[in-house]
Amino acid sequence: MIPIKTESAWRGTVDCRVCGIRDMVLFADLSEDDFKLIHAPIDDLEFAPGDTLLHMGEAAGSLMTLKVGLVKLVRNMPDGRQRIVRVLRPGDVIGLEAMFATVYESEAVALTSVNVCRLPVDVIHRLNRETPRLHERLMVKWHQSLKEADAWLADLNFGNARQRLAGLILNMSAHHADEAGDAQVMLFSREDMGAMLDLKLETVSRTLSAFIREGVLEPLDKQGRRYRILDKNSLRAP
Numbered sequence: 666m667i668p669i670k671t672e673s674a675w676r677g678t679v680d681c682r683v684c685g686i687r688d689m690v691l692f693a694d695l696s697e698d699d700f701k702l703i704h705a706p707i708d709d710l711e712f713a714p715g716d717t718l719l720h721m722g723e724a725a726g727s728l729m730t731l732k733v734g735l736v737k738l739v740r741n742m743p744d745g746r747q748r749i750v751r752v753l754r755p756g757d758v759i760g761l762e763a764m765f766a767t768v769y770e771s772e773a774v775a776l777t778s779v780n781v782c783r784l785p786v787d788v789i790h791r792l793n794r795e796t797p798r799l800h801e802r803l804m805v806k807w808h809q810s811l812k813e814a815d816a817w818l819a820d821l822n823f824g825n826a827r828q829r830l831a832g833l834i835l836n837m838s839a840h841h842a843d844e845a846g847d848a849q850v851m852l853f854s855r856e857d858m859g860a861m862l863d864l865k866l867e868t869v870s871r872t873l874s875a876f877i878r879e880g881v882l883e884p885l886d887k888q889g890r891r892y893r894i895l896d897k898n899s900l901r902a903p
Contacts, residue, residue: 707783708782710729710783711779712780713775713779714775715775716779717772718760719759719760719769720772721741722769727784728758728789729773729781730758731755731756731757731781732755733755733779733780734776735752735775736774736776737749738750738759739773749861750771751771752776763786764789776857821833826862826864826872827903829862829863829864830862830873830876830903831876831899831900831901831903833852833861833862834852834876834900835900837850838850849892849893851890852892854890855870855873876900879899880896881895881896881899881900
């Protein structure tokens with residue numbers, strides 16, 4: 666399957682039946698007969714870090730399944746600030762509100778290189794009428810999305826700056842160990858982390874530097890995005 670660039674979208678070259686992560690996404694429960702109901706184009710799209718996938722307030726005409734990469738959901742606050750309300754991972758659905766609302770409620774921005782499948786919402790509505798299994802799966806995804814968004818905000822806005830940053834690092838941990846037994850984690854820009862944690866840029870930088878100085882983290886790149894966690898206990902009880 667050849668990825669389609671965003672400027673040449675809506676060509677409908679995706680075959681969901683042979684998707685490598687089909688078990689993770691919306692179409693996992695569809696049968697061969699269900700796929701025959703899909704007539705509108707479903708596209709495989711690529712986005713670079715920093716690209717906007719969906720704009721807050723624009724007409725909601727499609728939703729996306731995230732196959733590769735990380736995406737942040739951003740909302741504008743009444744005081745003019747932006748808050749990152751959730752980070753989406755492979756298998757998550759972007760723009761799920763298109764099923765129930767006329768406009769997108771958040772801006773979706775690529776944190777890394779991203780690969781998605783874009784589905785016209787009309788396809789979903791048709792399958793909902795013909796295939797109750799997809800409707801049930803959408804409801805589960807919607808409920809899961811709300812729970813995770815609430816948990817994300819609650820967990821990352823608890824405590825002082827050190828506790829908040831430690832919680833984010835643990836949340837984003839790669840959940841695997843390298844040869845030395847140390848977990849690695851990929852973080853975001855300090856501006857993004859400040860928007861997630863409701864902290865000033867200077868506070869994030871100072872706290873991250875303290876973790877490095879104390880031997881809790883070891884930077885693995887010059888960009889300050891990838892770290893080795895040397896002392897998880899210190900993060901769990903910062």
